[in-house]
Amino acid sequence: MTATQSSLRSRSMELLMAYQHNPSVVIRNKLVRLNAGLVRKIAHRVSHQCSEPYEDLEQIGYIGLIRAVERFDPTQGCAFSSFAVPYIRGEMLHFLRDRGSAVKVPRRLQDMQKEGQRVRLTLTKILGHEPTDAQVANALGVSLYEWREIKIAAKNRLPLSLDAMVCQQMDAQITLGDTLPDTHYQTLQRLEEDRQQLQGALNQLEEKTRAAIEFVFFNDLSRKEVAERIGVSPMTVTRRIQRGLEQMVALLQPQVLQTDP
Numbered sequence: 001m002t003a004t005q006s007s008l009r010s011r012s013m014e015l016l017m018a019y020q021h022n023p024s025v026v027i028r029n030k031l032v033r034l035n036a037g038l039v040r041k042i043a044h045r046v047s048h049q050c051s052e053p054y055e056d057l058e059q060i061g062y063i064g065l066i067r068a069v070e071r072f073d074p075t076q077g078c079a080f081s082s083f084a085v086p087y088i089r090g091e092m093l094h095f096l097r098d099r100g101s102a103v104k105v106p107r108r109l110q111d112m113q114k115e116g117q118r119v120r121l122t123l124t125k126i127l128g129h130e131p132t133d134a135q136v137a138n139a140l141g142v143s144l145y146e147w148r149e150i151k152i153a154a155k156n157r158l159p160l161s162l163d164a165m166v167c168q169q170m171d172a173q174i175t176l177g178d179t180l181p182d183t184h185y186q187t188l189q190r191l192e193e194d195r196q197q198l199q200g201a202l203n204q205l206e207e208k209t210r211a212a213i214e215f216v217f218f219n220d221l222s223r224k225e226v227a228e229r230i231g232v233s234p235m236t237v238t239r240r241i242q243r244g245l246e247q248m249v250a251l252l253q254p255q256v257l258q259t260d261p
Helices: 003-021 025-034 036-047 054-071 080-098 107-127 133-140 144-155 183-203 207-218 223-230 234-252
Strands: 165-168 173-175
Touching: 003 025, 003 080, 025 036, 025 054, 036 054, 036 080, 054 080, 107 133, 107 144, 133 144, 183 207, 183 234, 207 223, 207 234, 223 234
Parallel strands: none
Antiparallel strands: 165 173
């Protein structure tokens, strides 16, 4: 890891910890800008596996990054980049799912549409403004009518079967089924998020209170056994557990997002 990368990760973690204590829009936007490279990297990779424009994928990816920032717990010892990737990529795949096609566009037209996107970007840089359809068609060496037909074919797609191919490259292909959300994975992801939140709240409790809750609910010990282990009475164990659970409920209450003036 370079010194620059280390500095960026350190700065990112500082902001994540600050956001946890004060979830403001200003801090969140700083984190998004700081981690924008992660979104661009994933968008670039996904754009080479489908026909959707890189710019659209990038914008969708920022939604996933924001969700990752809002749900990340810096006290769990997990790298933010590892935590954020599934959110960013997941948003892009959901976007591709919603854009899935039922009319299979011929491969030649798909290739021409991709080439047209590249030509449009190049002409925009050269001309300083968005090129006309005629200029794009001329650069591609096709008629204006054919280019407009290609655009319509790419735009007006309907849902395909789950086995239908959404896009393909030499070494990769994505079917519509691949882009559908995996409900089992989503359930596991929600459970993992809940576990992290519970563990974070548990870690903030006083030591003996935390131990009492862990022994009773995680290790299935009786109040009496717990009392012997932590050196208090069974009644005290009960009170500690009740107070600890109340504190955890308060800690887990949704926080209202504060907007900095």
